[in-house]
């Protein structure tokens with residue numbers, strides 16, 4: 001008798017996703033640019049580029065630079081502002097069947113609230129993600145380091161989004177990321193995305209200048225996977241039952257398995273999409289194949305199933 005299909009569905013708090021692979025914010029286009037190459041309906045969800053209530057030009061070029069096992073970006077949250085994004089970018093993505101987690105950012109709590117209230121009312125938005133950090137903005141990362149600022153920002157967003165669930169995106173640069181996670185959940189976040197990029201700096205030896213226009217940037221890709229795994233493991237052990245989307249350096253199905261075993265319920269894929277626009281779907285298929293080879297019927301059974309003793 002044929003083996004029943006593997007159940008790839010997962011729960012992220014109140015959200016039920018058909019599979020655990022989520023396109024990470026800022027790496028899947030603003031609208032349907034990547035979706036034209038990679039069917040977003042086949043993903044668990046698509047987290048869209050963080051939007052503020054105002055247009056923002058981002059950082060000076062160059063904004064991306066390769067690095068060993070990853071890249072450093074200093075895009076600086078360029079965006080058209082939430083009203084333009086809602087009118088022009090979101091509808092074609094939703095029309096392709098994407099379940100959209102809409103990411104928002106701002107300089108002030110009012111900025112976050114303005115963007116969050118607007119996106120939460122839009123058709124196709126299944127959750128709002130609060131980007132608490134931006135390591136490559138000059139004043140960035142402030143909220144993400146501070147449990148008090150995290151709590152007040154998240155609480156204000158939760159109050160503004162009605163029944164639409166709110167996720168908080170944490171920074172690996174926080175000294176005590178568990179304290180920030182506890183603050184976010186205590187303020188009403190139904191889940192967490194761990195992690196954003198790792199603060200970084202690159203030098204161009206020939207020109208003796210910083211390699212990126214903004215100077216500092218954020219490291220992502222395989223180089224950050226051990227850091228992301230550490231945060232996911234620490235946060236999920238400290239906050240059992242709180243759903244975490246494990247993000248950072250996932251580019252294969254086995255990477256996804258590792259993230260789930262460390263405690264995540266779903267997996268974000270970001271930088272891998274720059275090498276292969278269909279990386280998210282490939283990770284999903286490799287994950288399913290891994291489950292098949294290992295006799296796993298429900299991918300959700302992998303979450304937190306790490307044997308804590310080393311071999």
Ligand SMILES: Cc1cc2nc3c(=O)[nH]c(=O)nc-3n(C[C@H](O)[C@H](O)[C@H](O)COP(=O)(O)O)c2cc1C
Pocket residue numbers: 024025026027049050073075077103131169195196197219220221222224247248249250268269270271272
């Ligand atoms: C070019 C680029 C732009 C990004 N923009 C955002 C963003 O707007 N908001 C956000 O929360 N994270 C942003 N990120 C962070 C990713 O969503 C992800 O958390 C991080 O890159 C780690 O995952 P990865 O190693 O799979 O890329 C960006 C990452 C990259 C590489």
